[in-house]
Amino acid sequence: MLLALLLLPLLTQDSTVTARRSTEARGTRTIAIDEVLADQAHLHVGDRVSISPRPNAPGDTVIIAAIVRRGADPSEVARGDLRVRLHLDQLQTLSGYSDRVDRFAIQTSPVADLPRLIERINDVAFGFRAYRSRDIAVETSRTFQVVSRFHRAIGIITIVASSVFLLCIMVLKVEERRRDIAALRLMGISRSTVVRAIVVEAALIAVLGSLLGIVLGWMVSLFVNWHYQAVYRTPLAFSMVTPPIVVVAVLLSLALGIGAGIAASLRLVRQPPLALFGR
Amino acid sequence: MRAVLAKASLVRHRARTMLAILGVAIAAAMLLDMVMLATGMRESFRELLLTRGFQLRLAPKGTLPFDTDATIADVASVVATLRRNPDVREISPVLGGSIHIPIRGRDLSASILGIDPRVQGDYELLSGTDLTAPNTIVVNQRLLRELGSKLGDTIQVSTGYDPQTRSYSGQRALVVTGTVRFLYGASDQSAAAVRRETLQQMNAQSPTRAGDRASLFMIRVRDNANVEAIRRWIEAQLPNVSALSIATAIAQVDQRLSYFRQLALILGAVSLFVGFLLVTTLVTVSVNERAGEIAVLRAIGVSRTHVIEQVVVEGVFISLIGAIIGLLLGLITARYLNSILSAFPGLPMAIDFFLFQPVAAWSALGLLIASGIGAGVYPAYRAASLPISETLRREAIA
Amino acid sequence: MSESPIISLRDVRRDYALGAERVHALQGVSLDVARGDYVAIVGPSGCGKSTLLNLIGVIDQPTSGSVTIDGKRVDAMSDREATQFRLRNIGFVFQRFYLMPILSALENVALPMAEAGVPKDERVKRASGLLTYVWLGNRQRHRPSEMSGGEQQRVAIARALANQPKLLLADEPTGELDAKTGTEIIALFQRLNNDGTTIVVVTHDEDLASAAKRKIHMRDGRVVDG
Numbered sequence: 001m002l003l004a005l006l007l008l009p010l011l012t013q014d015s016t017v018t019a020r021r022s023t024e025a026r027g028t029r030t031i032a033i034d035e036v037l038a039d040q041a042h043l044h045v046g047d048r049v050s051i052s053p054r055p056n057a058p059g060d061t062v063i064i065a066a067i068v069r070r071g072a073d074p075s076e077v078a079r080g081d082l083r084v085r086l087h088l089d090q091l092q093t094l095s096g097y098s099d100r101v102d103r104f105a106i107q108t109s110p111v112a113d114l115p116r117l118i119e120r121i122n123d124v125a126f127g128f129r130a131y132r133s134r135d136i137a138v139e140t141s142r143t144f145q146v147v148s149r150f151h152r153a154i155g156i157i158t159i160v161a162s163s164v165f166l167l168c169i170m171v172l173k174v175e176e177r178r179r180d181i182a183a184l185r186l187m188g189i190s191r192s193t194v195v196r197a198i199v200v201e202a203a204l205i206a207v208l209g210s211l212l213g214i215v216l217g218w219m220v221s222l223f224v225n226w227h228y229q230a231v232y233r234t235p236l237a238f239s240m241v242t243p244p245i246v247v248v249a250v251l252l253s254l255a256l257g258i259g260a261g262i263a264a265s266l267r268l269v270r271q272p273p274l275a276l277f278g279r
Numbered sequence: 280m281r282a283v284l285a286k287a288s289l290v291r292h293r294a295r296t297m298l299a300i301l302g303v304a305i306a307a308a309m310l311l312d313m314v315m316l317a318t319g320m321r322e323s324f325r326e327l328l329l330t331r332g333f334q335l336r337l338a339p340k341g342t343l344p345f346d347t348d349a350t351i352a353d354v355a356s357v358v359a360t361l362r363r364n365p366d367v368r369e370i371s372p373v374l375g376g377s378i379h380i381p382i383r384g385r386d387l388s389a390s391i392l393g394i395d396p397r398v399q400g401d402y403e404l405l406s407g408t409d410l411t412a413p414n415t416i417v418v419n420q421r422l423l424r425e426l427g428s429k430l431g432d433t434i435q436v437s438t439g440y441d442p443q444t445r446s447y448s449g450q451r452a453l454v455v456t457g458t459v460r461f462l463y464g465a466s467d468q469s470a471a472a473v474r475r476e477t478l479q480q481m482n483a484q485s486p487t488r489a490g491d492r493a494s495l496f497m498i499r500v501r502d503n504a505n506v507e508a509i510r511r512w513i514e515a516q517l518p519n520v521s522a523l524s525i526a527t528a529i530a531q532v533d534q535r536l537s538y539f540r541q542l543a544l545i546l547g548a549v550s551l552f553v554g555f556l557l558v559t560t561l562v563t564v565s566v567n568e569r570a571g572e573i574a575v576l577r578a579i580g581v582s583r584t585h586v587i588e589q590v591v592v593e594g595v596f597i598s599l600i601g602a603i604i605g606l607l608l609g610l611i612t613a614r615y616l617n618s619i620l621s622a623f624p625g626l627p628m629a630i631d632f633f634l635f636q637p638v639a640a641w642s643a644l645g646l647l648i649a650s651g652i653g654a655g656v657y658p659a660y661r662a663a664s665l666p667i668s669e670t671l672r673r674e675a676i677a
Numbered sequence: 678m679s680e681s682p683i684i685s686l687r688d689v690r691r692d693y694a695l696g697a698e699r700v701h702a703l704q705g706v707s708l709d710v711a712r713g714d715y716v717a718i719v720g721p722s723g724c725g726k727s728t729l730l731n732l733i734g735v736i737d738q739p740t741s742g743s744v745t746i747d748g749k750r751v752d753a754m755s756d757r758e759a760t761q762f763r764l765r766n767i768g769f770v771f772q773r774f775y776l777m778p779i780l781s782a783l784e785n786v787a788l789p790m791a792e793a794g795v796p797k798d799e800r801v802k803r804a805s806g807l808l809t810y811v812w813l814g815n816r817q818r819h820r821p822s823e824m825s826g827g828e829q830q831r832v833a834i835a836r837a838l839a840n841q842p843k844l845l846l847a848d849e850p851t852g853e854l855d856a857k858t859g860t861e862i863i864a865l866f867q868r869l870n871n872d873g874t875t876i877v878v879v880t881h882d883e884d885l886a887s888a889a890k891r892k893i894h895m896r897d898g899r900v901v902d903g
Contacts, residue, residue: 280787280788280791280792283780283784284777284779284780287779287780288779290779291778291779571775572775572777575771575775576788577736577760578734578736578763578769578771579763579764579768579769579788579789579792579836579837580760580761580763580764580765580767580789580792580793580840581760581764581788581789581792582757582760582761582792583756583757583760585792666737667731667736667737668728668731668736668737669693671736671771672727674773
């Protein structure tokens, strides 16, 4: 079992899944375990377990007092770590760490002047530094930043690819109606009217397609979150459909749809009507 | 004649054909990239693990190599136990840690490996000499640059650093004898290696790291030995360790990076579907336009099969040319995407996420071409099955 | 002993659905055409003459009745059998020529021969000969778009003759041509018939109908005369 010390997690807000606490037996300490460990090892609140710093070494007998769900920390998600929470003094004794910690987490009042506080701490700090939690989060989520960059690259490639596909299919579909267009032109309908008609149609299709795409994207997003939250046992949201994303997606698909419609129709109206009939 | 007709038909609508080829090329590129992503990590990781021929790795129980600070105690006893198995040929114990070097008024930290230079499988020597003597150190080029040193210089290296008191423990003067490339090293990591006994001596004062310890054992077995049987034997003999075969290690990494495989599968399937859709649309529009021509061909005695073949050949032309262009495009985008993912912190430089494997690549592109064939069949069959007289009449009216 | 007719229809009906209505295009047609004959089928628009030609040409099947071409019952043939039969026994000429625009005149004429498995050298030779026959020996490499309507129709006729069919069927062959060009086509048909080809044309063109040896009048899906 891995022993890890997390007193007040800097990055996460843990929620206690099982709130029932058993009464400490005299002399027996209590621990909290995360729900992944509880699941894998079939442990429950009230169970007695032995914890030690090395495999098969003698250790302490403790009672499981709570089962905890981890917070949404992207850097932990795929690691598959198992977490246990002990009282600080017990872990220090067990691990031979003596009177030491890796870090302090400090909760300040809402109106605290954080930069000044950090400066004051660092002035008197002796061998440690103070940071804002947010800055640490940025540093430790490099993994996540790489994944984000990757997603963005895939997204851009997908948009470029979709544009080509859309243009291709638009050209084909508009070409199917070359005779209709030829007939209209022969009747005296102007080029601009024909182009406008096709563009309006393309815009309508783009709007309907966007709406359908948003619904589909939202449903897929729900599924992705449901699936990966279950796989990694985390409340972390893997996918979010936000208003700005919706706006960008709709505007982009409108622009692409209308653009493709214009390109496709211009191609045809530039040809003499009789040529469109194949004469 | 069918190929002539198919080619001529495609050339007749040049812009349309080019656009369809471009679309298929993009689909092919994405499909290729996803195939490379799905198998790349696993295969490049497997190649990395087998670079020096070590088929088994031992780590502290329940951990992966260097996942934690935990170590395996009593190395001599572990080695003696392992030697009892006649299939075990070579054992390379490795002790990991970190070092601190005071330089220009600040503390420079780096990771360190304590190894046995006779059997080590962690680095290859680039310049200078290996760790033939005690109190020598080899470094990677990044660390050498940071130190501002050159081969032959002596540096003060410590294994402990107390930031509160700004004091070093386990300090020793080591001579830089060579520069190395760490096989499992990340690109952004400063690293060094010393003999394991040197590192143990430097750790002697540490309450948690003192003693005859190793973070990892790498084991080379006899040729044709049953690796899985040896692995099970080791775990039975040494309850404090987890023995990992290449397969187990890969499975563990697979599990952590399963997201990329799933993404690859989904995007690959979508690419294939889109490629199929494009060819189907093109062929459908093409045969709809030529309904009259097709009816005439049938009227003059060309069989339905031959009409279908001609149309399908058009779909194959587009898919084939698109696949070839897509191959080139896919290799270029794979390089770009790989460069993004290679920035994962702590990822060994040797790991590629996108690895070109001929068999997988040709299979994927073959699948795309096959789908191009399939995409053409149904619209062609429908067009060739239209009632001839009715179609001619309709075309005449049109 | 008289030879059996090359075409024989007995009580042939052809109905088809047009929206919600049922159209009776042919209502019990019976007729014979002798070998070597030159027959013109005439009648007002919608009388069923093109439908009749399609049944004779085995590109359509009757709702009931029998159609016999050169001694073979063709009304119940499978698609494959009908296709093969058309390829080797029937030449069809259409009002709108229907040449492959992407092929040259020579390639258009060679197309049915390629389908019939004629080797390349042979089919080039025969196609060239046929184009010469229809007075287009010097236009072999030209595409249809580079030819006049009359030239295109002559190429179409040459194509129809590619596999030396027993029967040449023509649906309004002069419908898209001016009078002068139409005359050339009429002359060509005359020549073909003199050389032994059985011809059946459907036409509104009085001159073409007059050039035929026999006229069959149709009205409302029935043969009224001839």
